[in-house]
Amino acid sequence: MLEGIHWIAGKKVTGSRLFHAHNPATGEKLEPGYPEASSDQIETAVIAAREVHEQRVLFPAEVRVRLLKAMARNLQEQLPQIQQRGVLETGLPEGRFEAEMGRTCSQLLQFAETVSSGLFRETVLQSADPERSPLPRPDLRRRMIPLGPIAVFGASNFPLAFGVAGGDTASAIAAGCPVVVKAHPAHPGVCELVGAAITSAVEEVELPAGVFSLIHGESFDVGVGLTSHPEISAVGFTGSQSGGLSLWRIAAQREVPIPVFAEMGSANPVFVLPGAIAERGEEIASGMASSVLLGVGQFCTCPGILVLIRDENSEAFKAVLSRELFHGPVGTMLHSGIHAGYKKGLQEVAERNGVQLMGKGPVSSGACDAEAGLLAADARRFIEDPQLQAEIFGPSTLLVECDDLQQLHKVASVLEGQLTATIHATEAELIDQQELLQRLEDRVGRIIFNGFPTGVEVGEAMQHGGPWPATTDSRWTSVGMTALERFQRPVCWQGFPEALLPEDLVAGKNDATSFRLDGEWHQGSAH
Amino acid sequence: MLEGIHWIAGKKVTGSRLFHAHNPATGEKLEPGYPEASSDQIETAVIAAREVHEQRVLFPAEVRVRLLKAMARNLQEQLPQIQQRGVLETGLPEGRFEAEMGRTCSQLLQFAETVSSGLFRETVLQSADPERSPLPRPDLRRRMIPLGPIAVFGASNFPLAFGVAGGDTASAIAAGCPVVVKAHPAHPGVCELVGAAITSAVEEVELPAGVFSLIHGESFDVGVGLTSHPEISAVGFTGSQSGGLSLWRIAAQREVPIPVFAEMGSANPVFVLPGAIAERGEEIASGMASSVLLGVGQFCTCPGILVLIRDENSEAFKAVLSRELFHGPVGTMLHSGIHAGYKKGLQEVAERNGVQLMGKGPVSSGACDAEAGLLAADARRFIEDPQLQAEIFGPSTLLVECDDLQQLHKVASVLEGQLTATIHATEAELIDQQELLQRLEDRVGRIIFNGFPTGVEVGEAMQHGGPWPATTDSRWTSVGMTALERFQRPVCWQGFPEALLPEDLVAGKNDATSFRLDGEWHQGSAH
16 A cells, blocks of 8 residues: 655655664564655755746635645545554554544644635735825735745654644645645655645645655755755754754755744743642642653653642652652653653753652563653752753653742743743732743743643644744744744735736735735625 | 943943044044943843843833834934934935934834734634533633844944834834844944933833943944844844844854844846836836935845846937936945945946946045946846846946846846835736736735835835845845834743733733634724
């Protein structure tokens, strides 16, 4: 069924220099082999994408809507095959693929809805005023246009929702950009299946095939080649800090540098105030353990830091946390690289001055099976040693113990950029802690009350991003409808008669579009 | 009256290593001397700004509105002094300061209006849905917060509108960010006066003085020190490509890189189609000459390339253009650096293979007086030689002569990123040239019909930006109300009870704010 191919502008393309995925549970090599994309193959994919952009294939909103819907439909049909192969390639349970498929398809459909509403087009019209003094005011019409071909690098930890048809691809297409995806080498088979679904969607909607390509590569070269290609306009990346920063640097060294939006995860600190522990310590400890262990700790929002104040309840809280973290084997990690990185990261932090390894959980015998970890450090050490903030990608957390609220504030104020921060408190004890909330807001993209950071809702109000090094640019998000804004840019048309204007800049011509005219909102008749 | 001082967080600060401005018309050294900011002085300014950010001084919309209005008021009062000194420092005519002051103040007031309308806050609320399956939906509220302290580098060519209180400062404050401005060393006296007006405004509105600082420096070190300071969150720059790219590189090399929005000008090509020449060639040629000569060619939107098709009317058109360009001395350039750069740039392009210097205008005897220049090249050469696209900052333009429409299309398709492109045509001849408009739209931030690129309207629909190398990021603008979006970032508050939320995230609490609630727009009662 799988053919070990690239999907380049609608065509199955084979190649040489094969690599293989491995079953992380058994170490077994999985057939077929996948080829490394050659520079000619990258060229073909990118040039086809550029032509699509130049021909404005995805400019009309209704074309994007049809494509996004066809993608969702075709993907859903592929679920059984994807599930079967996915379990082998990732060690994730079957149910995970079903859940992720639901999220991936609903994400595509939400983008379709957003595009058809026109809300994020930010079309703004200003009428001419020939009588204005000292100078007449020209007619100005500003619209958002797609940036151009986008390179997408999916993550290993969400093979569907942050993969080939994941948030970056969905938002780029929603923005009107053709996409060239670099498949994740840990699950090339899942990528091939998802690529087939998108390729068919492009065909069904009768679009030029250059709208979408999928290329494979295990070496760093393919990513470098794609990011360096002069016709690539921007990059969406989800993954490790080292991977994201490398691409960001390559993009900055191009003759024409391009934006790279890299979402690189973070330590997602959780602050638990004394009143919350007193009121529901057991529930919080147990919820925290579930959040740390979710997906074997392989979520970019996994809470890797837990900050609390030593008091009469904190020992009991820690005991429940240990018990819940260590109650059984936690499962298989995604691949040997992540597994080795987790073990190394845990050990490196455990060996830092003032850090204790409070315990490790049981582990079963799979090649990439992980053991949960619990580290602890005094707040004083945490404040002094920035290394303790390093994300350890996997099922562990670092307990930071404070003497008092003042020290807890200090911990909040030394945090580097994070995707999220969470605070557990009673309403009464937090009402006077505006400053703590402010210190956290300054350092994160999302702040959560009495919940946990894992679980990122797809919606208009979501922010999945954050200050460096959580992402390369805190002004954008990679989840939620505004993610499409990363891949658009404004153009102002000045003084054109209506007959010469693009349709979406003529009020009343495109009923589906909302726009602002001389400072007032207008919604198309679709509303 | 002038004291040769920095304005650091409300205080007059003196220093050593003095430099002087010079009158470009006479070469005369202008007293007083201005000090180079020391690293301690930079530190003081930035730390004061950080405290303002941490204390959320400029978070409330009404505070920003009051400050922006007070700035406009105080600036207007300083006009006579600014005018008197400005003429000496810049060689610009008196009337220019009056006009620029009008623009600068109306820009501040427009931002005040925009901030109080709340339109660009992009506040989005999504209600919780505890019944949703498979997982309940949390309450999500997304708001835009200021990025933090912003470093602003003003331009020499618009000492007011793109200077200390210009678009970058106005938009940063409108976004809620404290600002540290590096004064332009060519007009430090004007900067001191504008700095005094802003400092008084901060005092009058009773804000902490760290909201605004102004530091001087002639060496590159001060800019490097400011951009490298870990507490600076972003940079706004208007000026030369070499200056902008240097700051951009420094920012990229920081431990925590920050966004630099550099608007670096461009060649702003003007395309004139045969029908337009036949219909009103003389008017277009004369308008073109005025646009090239405006402000002695020292506008970032100065049209440095003119593309036309050789036909029976083109020779007459060229004759009018030459006549209008060369009819008299064009005036004094801003400073000796720009003057030398213009002469060098003109000579370098004139010496390229296939380029003819068609003529130079008369010049008067001032130290920095410029002569208008007209270059010409065949389209074939222009297409082959990217060096011909280099911006020559000053009153010259390069005529690119095409054999036919096809070649003119080719010229459009090899253009590098531009702030603007302009097209003169009859409606009838352009109606079939959608592809030409598309090629241009792909390469510019603003596209103008039957007008000229100089003159950048301040308004909601303006886009003053464009693909690299016109700016460092085509997704933002430095003129128009959306310029404030450069200095904000989204934060999502999840699951908070209303009592703990910032006021602007509670529907109905802040009447002045517009927001989206569950997909529908709501405007505050201020509307």
